[in-house]
Each structure stands twice: as structure tokens, then as C-alpha cells.
Amino acid sequence: MQVQQRSQASYAADHTARIVFLICAALVVLVIVAIFAFVGANAFKVFGEGANVGTFFFGTNWDPTGNGGFTPPSFGAGGLILGSIVITLISVVIATPLSFGMALFFTELSPRWLTRLLQPLIEIFTGMPSVVIGFFGLVVIVPFLLRLVGNIVGNHQTAGFGWGAAIVVLLIMILPTIISISIDALRAVPNSIREASLALGSTRWQMMVNAVLPAATTGLATAVVLGMARAIGETLAVSLVLGGSSLPSFKNLLAVFFQPNVNITQAIANGFGEAIGAASDAYYTLAFVLLVISFIFVSISRYLASRSVYK
């Protein structure tokens, strides 16, 4: 009798535990659905409050509060979107070959003792607080760029801030991301592929370029896509070194990169706090744009991962 009661109690506990675990797992799904629902529900309000879709995506005058209420508000986020695209693309284009090189070195060439030193270094940098890198950009990269291009650009007060500095900062932030995912992709390539290539008389370099890299293509592509996802959403590091409130003039194309400039995340970080009404709805629209872009990136990376041969 007692035994029966005890076993009943333990089955009840087992059942409860199972339900609690299921609820917690469902919470993950609930959170992401809620994010799309909440941000999405507020993303389209602004188009009924004075903004139209054309000027929102292609206009370049971003002033949703209307200069604090003195002028009619203007919702032209084209400049912000352009900024995000430019700095993301350029930083990823620079980071990709460097990361692949580093990952190849790490998996194929590095002696054991060096691997043991590099591994924690990359891990630490993957978790580097973005605001600290932003601070580094502010005190080192911006003054450096100012000295480098100050004379070409002219404007001595503010030269150095801008896309150029943002690209360098983003580079520092996404290198560890792309490197560590690339390392995983290269490690997933079985040794038999390397041995087969070497046995055919390849040099190490030929083995890497003609056997290992092609075998890891999808994994490496995933690394780049996730690097882009990180770059487009990076906020504080970028906003500290962008330092602008509107697009600079495009008369001197080189100078554009070294003058205070804008992107989406910086606009949100600087403007959302004081925004009310239509203005804050405009920032929700920007957030939704970021959300959709990063969702597209994740979907691409999932698709690539599902196609990869070695996992």
C-alpha cells in the first residue's frame, strides 16, 4: 500500500516536471513570436501619422520629432539605411578573407601551444562588450583617422568620426564571430579529406585551397552570413564613433567616410529616448526593419547549414 502511494507520488512528480519543462521550452518560442508581434504591431503605425513609405525608405531627412516640435516632423530613413548597409558590407568584405585565413591557420598550421593561446583569445573577443570596443574606437581609432585624413577632409573638429571609424570598429567586433564559426566549419571536415589530398601529392597549401575549403563552403558561408547579422545590429560601438545626425555631403567621396555620419542603430540609440507619439513609432519601424533583416540572415544561414555535408 505504502509502496503504491510512493510510486504514485513519484509518477505525479515526474508528470509535473515534464509539464514545467515543456512550458519553459515553449517560452523560447513565445518570446520570439512576441518580439515580432510587439515590434511588428507598432512598425506600421507611423505610416498613418504623416510618413509615407516612399520617403521613409528613400528620403534622407530624418527628424521624427520635428526639431523638438518646432518644425513638422520628417521621416526619411534612407540615409540611415544606407549607412547600415555601407558599413556592414565593407566591414564584412574586409573581415571575410582575414577570418578565413585565421581559421585556416588555426586548424591546419598552428602548433599545439599556439592553438592553446589563440583559443581563449578568440573566445574572449567574441564576448567583448560592444561599448568597450566603442570606447576604444573613440579614444584610439577616431584620433588616428583624424591625423591620417584630417588634412584631406578638411573639417578638423569632427573629421575621423564616421563610416570609416565604424567600419574599423565593426571589423574588430565581427572578426571573432566569423573566425570562430569558420573554425567549427573547418574542423567538421573529416581528416580523410586532408589525407587523400596529401596522398595525391598536394602541398599543404594546395590541400587547404583545393580540398579543405571547398569541403567547408557552406559552413564558411554560414559564418559570413552570421557575421553580417551581427554587424547590422551592432549598436553602441558603432554609434559612439559615427557621431553624426545626418548624412554628410557627397561632393568629396573620400571625405564621406571620415565625416560624422549615421546608421539605423545609432539613430535608435540616440533618438528613441526622447521620442513620443509618431516619433517613437518611427523608431519602432526602424527596429522592425532590423528585425526583418536579421531574420532573413538567420534563415539563409539555416538553409546553408541544412545543405552542408559535414556538420
Added chain:
Amino acid sequence: MSAQQAVQAPARGNERVEELKRIVQRIEVGNRIGVSVLWVIAAIIAVLFVGIIVYLLVQGAAYLFVPQFYGTSDAGVGREIFNTFYILILAEVISMPIALAAAIYLIEYATQGALVTAFHFAAETLASVPSIVLGLFGVLAFSISLHLGISRIAGALTLLCLNLPLALRLFESALASVPRELREGALALGATKWRMIRTVVIPSALPGIVTAFILTAGKIIGEAAALLFTMGLNNPSNVFTLDPSIASDTLTTHLYYVAGPGAGSLGLTTAQETTITAGSATLLILLLLIINLGARVLGRYIERRVTAA
């Protein structure tokens, strides 16, 4: 066959050998160049990374020894340090049990298939949401809809969303590393699944669980963008309470505000601003290094204890 051909044959053979030698040489040179390029890239990146860490540690190290730095006035970051650890504990207390429970469900209960794939897709999507977007979501969902306002609890709930995917992945790999034989042994002895998880799986997965705990702590300490609008940038007159309903800033958001939008408008001298920004940056790096090393050492220590017992 003429005599002429017989004479020419060795000469042609020589040519062939010469040609092969050239090809081999070219391949060898290509190999050497390729390998050196990789060494150079690795060296540049390693020097860059080490350089940044050393620079950040050194540039503000002096400020860490100034008592003023830890002061509770506007010129110090005493309040921000307290807030950082307060929000760290609050966020970990909320998010760790949930993440662990979700991981247990996915590893121990769910049948591998469409459901688990859907969960992982959700977690990956959540992981890729930019933290500033999470911050705005936090404002909408917690500050406005749940009427929590700009408060520590709203910040902690936002950090829960931020932390779930990373914690889930780390917990999952910790649980998955427990060998199947242990589970089968427990089940064969008549234990229910829950009892098996409690007494066999979790103790064996402890090193991984502790590591996950510490690594997520690092992420919380370094996070700022998600907290800008959910926890605010200002402090009430007394922050040294456990009240979760008050607004407060952290080391990271304060560093951002003093270095960025608030620079020159906070009534601080430039020297005081530098003390705060440079000191905070060094302190954050130091915490991060300690956390990373701690995760390694503690994980290894527990592993030794558990496997020895």
C-alpha cells in the same frame, strides 16, 4: 627507327625533367607563399587582439586605484558597480532556471524531429535579434504592456530574452555530453525520468552547467544596448536597495552615456569624465577576463571532483 630519333630521345627526357622540376618548384613556392600569408594574417589578428586588450587594461589601470573612482557621487561609479552586480544576479536568477528547464525538455523529453528543429530555429532567430531591437521590445512588452516602467525588473526581463538562446545552447551541450549508459542505468534501476535527471544527469553535467552560468554572466555584464531604454540612464537618489522597481544605470550604459551623448553636459570636468570612461572600460575588461578564466578553471575543477567521486 632512325639514328636521329635515338639521339634526340634523351634530350627530350631532360627537357621533361626540367619542366617537371619547374612545376614542382612553382608549386613549392606557391605553398611557401600561401603558408606565410596565413602566418602573417594570424600574427596580425593576434597582435591586434592582444594589443586592444593590453591597451584597454593599461590605459585605465591607474584610475582603479583612485578611491574617487568608486565614489557614490556623479564623479564615481560606485552606484554603477552595485547596479551591475544587482542586475546580474536578478537576471541570472530569472533566466537560468528557465533556460535549464528548456534544455532538459529538449534533450531528455522531446523526440528529435520537427518539434526540436522548430525550437532550435526559434532559439537561433532569438539569438540573432539585435540587442537594441530587444531593448525596444522590452519597452513595449515589459515597460508599457506590463506597466513595469523604466525599472530594473524590466531590464532583467529584457536580459532574459537576450540570454535565453545562449544559455539554452550551452545547457543543451552540457546535458548532451552525459553518456547514455548513465541514463539507462538509472532507468533500469526503476527511477522515473525526473528522478534520473535530478540524481544522474544534472550532477554529471555540472561542469558544463557552471560554465554556462559564468559565460552568460559575462554577456549580462557587457550588455548595454538592451538596457538603455528599459532600465534608463539615471539613478534615483538611493540606489543601494534591492527594490527592483527603480530605474538605474550600469557600468556599460553609464560608460556609453558619459563617452557619447552625455559628454560635456553632465557637469563633470573632462578629467572626471576620463576617469569614469577609462576606468569603467578597464574594469569591464578585467571582469570579463576573470569570468573567462573562472569559467575554465571552475569547470575543470568541478569535472575533476565529479569524475573522482
